[in-house]
Amino acid sequence: xxxxxxxxxxxxxxxxxxxxxxxxxxxxxxxxxxxxxxxxxxxxxxxxxxxxxxxxxxxxxxxxxxxxxxxxxxxxxxxxxxxxxxxxxxxxxxxxxxxxxxxxxxxxxxxxxxxxxxxxxxxxxxxxxxxxxxxxxxxxxxxxxxxxxxxxxxxxxxxxxxxxxxxxxxxxxxxxxxxxxxxxxxxxxxxxxxxxxxxxxxxxxxxx
Amino acid sequence: xxxxxxxxxxxxxxxxxxxxxxxxxxxxxxxxxxxxxxxxxxxxxxxxxxxxxxxxxxxxxxxxxxxxxxxxxxxxxxxxxxxxxxxxxxxxxxxxxxxxxxxxxxxxxxxxxxxxxxxxxxxxxxxxxxxxxxxxxxxxxxxxxxxxxxxxxxxxxxxxxxxxxxxxxxxxx
Numbered sequence: 146x147x148x149x150x151x152x153x154x155x156x157x158x159x160x161x162x163x164x165x166x167x168x169x170x171x172x173x174x175x176x177x178x179x180x181x182x183x184x185x186x187x188x189x190x191x192x193x194x195x196x197x198x199x200x201x202x203x204x205x206x207x208x209x210x211x212x213x214x215x216x217x218x219x220x221x222x223x224x225x226x227x228x229x230x231x232x233x234x235x236x237x238x239x240x241x242x243x244x245x246x247x248x249x250x251x252x253x254x255x256x257x258x259x260x261x262x263x264x265x266x267x268x269x270x271x272x273x274x275x276x277x278x279x280x281x282x283x284x285x286x287x288x289x290x291x292x293x294x295x296x297x298x299x300x301x302x303x304x305x306x307x308x309x310x311x312x313x314x315x316x317x318x319x320x321x322x323x324x325x326x327x328x329x330x331x332x333x334x335x336x337x338x339x340x341x342x343x344x345x346x347x348x349x350x351x352x353x
Numbered sequence: 354x355x356x357x358x359x360x361x362x363x364x365x366x367x368x369x370x371x372x373x374x375x376x377x378x379x380x381x382x383x384x385x386x387x388x389x390x391x392x393x394x395x396x397x398x399x400x401x402x403x404x405x406x407x408x409x410x411x412x413x414x415x416x417x418x419x420x421x422x423x424x425x426x427x428x429x430x431x432x433x434x435x436x437x438x439x440x441x442x443x444x445x446x447x448x449x450x451x452x453x454x455x456x457x458x459x460x461x462x463x464x465x466x467x468x469x470x471x472x473x474x475x476x477x478x479x480x481x482x483x484x485x486x487x488x489x490x491x492x493x494x495x496x497x498x499x500x501x502x503x504x505x506x507x508x509x510x511x512x513x514x515x516x517x518x519x520x521x522x523x524x525x526x
Binding site: 158175248252 | 360363364367372376393396397400418421422425426428459460462463466474475476477479484485486487495496497498499507512522523524
């Protein structure tokens with residue numbers, strides 16, 4: 146068989162599938178799927194920002210009523226996370242891959258998106274973990290300082306042990322979150338990046 | 354664009370290009386579940402993109418572009434799957450040789466070709482798909498975004514690989 150014959154054969158192939166639902170129902174389903182996914186993504190982002198904002202309001206309130214200045218650091222770290230997420234979301238929204246672009250451009254934009262996700266997760270320590278982590282440590286340190294100043298070290302041993310235990314717990318929790326993020330980079334995003342780079346290289350090879 | 358017009362175009366395109374879309378789907382997804390998932394993903398992308406269709410490109414080029422872009426960047430997504438119910442009833446999915454015993458020789462050849470296409474790199478398989486469907490070098494270049502010369506070079510290489518994969522079936526090279 147020659148390639149011309151194969152072409153003819155290919156073009157005359159019957160549709161070996163049927164749609165189990167008619168086009169009206171399918172249309173409704175396509176619309177519903179699209180809306181559901183858009184809504185899922187929106188609520189996922191909204192939930193994280195909303196939690197950060199609620200925490201910001203809560204810590205600000207506690208800071209004002211209890212006159213504990215380190216609480217404002219906690220509030221500020223929550224505000225920073227919410228602000229970072231919203232800003233990043235708005236900037237990245239403009240760089241979404243468009244399926245109507247030519248193939249190479251679509252792959253490039255997808256690659257940009259994956260690279261950005263890798264950057265976000267690799268730097269999760271700096272924008273997500275460290276700001277509240279430092280604030281929690283300062284807050285705990287300040288509480289310990291107040292206790293020791295008021296009751297002396299011997300009377301505050303229980304408190305100091307509790308605070309030390311809590312800080313160790315927070316450290317391991319953050320370490321776990323950090324490791325999970327780096328695992329996602331290694332297992333999912335880097336292979337994806339390599340795959341997209343490979344496709345792009347193959348497509349571009351010879352055009353340079 | 355009015356929603357009614359968008360829906361009308363979608364139904365028309367679904368009717369006209371479903372086989373074209375399915376060829377792309379079958380080249381990039383193997384299991385019936387994945388084929389169903391990718392098929393729906395492409396339909397969602399086509400539906401969403403209708404509002405941007407200005408008629409500058411041919412409908413076929415447009416549909417190919419969306420289908421290939423979606424297929425090449427598609428990944429199984431369990432979160433998305435929960436919104437979907439199966440819509441495809443696929444009659445012949447090549448899993449093992451024994452499954453195809455009752456298929457006609459022509460279908461057997463096509464199944465072998467699909468198997469071979471899946472073994473090519475994703476970029477080569479996209480060029481081969483467009484070539485087999487009879488698109489000109491100009492059209493392939495328009496869909497993929499590489500020069501016409503490069504289309505020729507890449508297609509030639511892909512054809513050689515395909516010939517090796519389909520030993521005994523193609524004797525062009």
